[in-house]
Amino acid sequence: MIADIFSNSHIRIKADPADAVLIVTWAGRQTEQTVMDGCMRIYECMKTLQRFDILNDNRHVIGDWREASQWVGTVWFPLMDKAGLKKFAWIKSPLDLPQASIDETLSSVDISVFPIRVFHDYQQGIAWLMKS
Numbered sequence: 001m002i003a004d005i006f007s008n009s010h011i012r013i014k015a016d017p018a019d020a021v022l023i024v025t026w027a028g029r030q031t032e033q034t035v036m037d038g039c040m041r042i043y044e045c046m047k048t049l050q051r052f053d054i055l056n057d058n059r060h061v062i063g064d065w066r067e068a069s070q071w072v073g074t075v076w077f078p079l080m081d082k083a084g085l086k087k088f089a090w091i092k093s094p095l096d097l098p099q100a101s102i103d104e105t106l107s108s109v110d111i112s113v114f115p116i117r118v119f120h121d122y123q124q125g126i127a128w129l130m131k132s
Contacts, residue, residue, distance in 0.1 A: 019053075020050075025057045026061050034065075036071060052084045053088075055089050055129060073104075081113075090102060091122050
């Protein structure tokens with residue numbers, strides 16, 4: 001059974017005891033602060049629970065959060081990498097503004113070095129995480 005680890009109005013983090021994946025669902029309008037707070041919560045959960053594969057679902061995000069894009073790409077992803085991140089499946093929002101924020105973040109990340117893949121389909125993201 002999937003267990004809730006953390007939840008507020010911007011982010012929900014869950015873990016399934018049957019696998020090593022953290023399931024992160026973002027919702028609503030994000031700000032620089034909500035993104036930074038949420039990302040650091042993911043970091044802490046990953047380290048504490050020893051779950052190094054992340055499903056990061058942005059399908060319910062509205063608006064852009066570009067003010068945090070640079071920080072996510074240049075500070076948070078390197079921090080996650082050093083802490084042992086294995087795979088990061090990023091599910092895009094169907095809306096243009098949140099997609100643009102993800103694209104801006106990824107422009108500051110070398111995805112050949114970091115284990116990040118972007119998906120439009122939730123099931124494809126899960127399938128990629130479950131591959132050895």
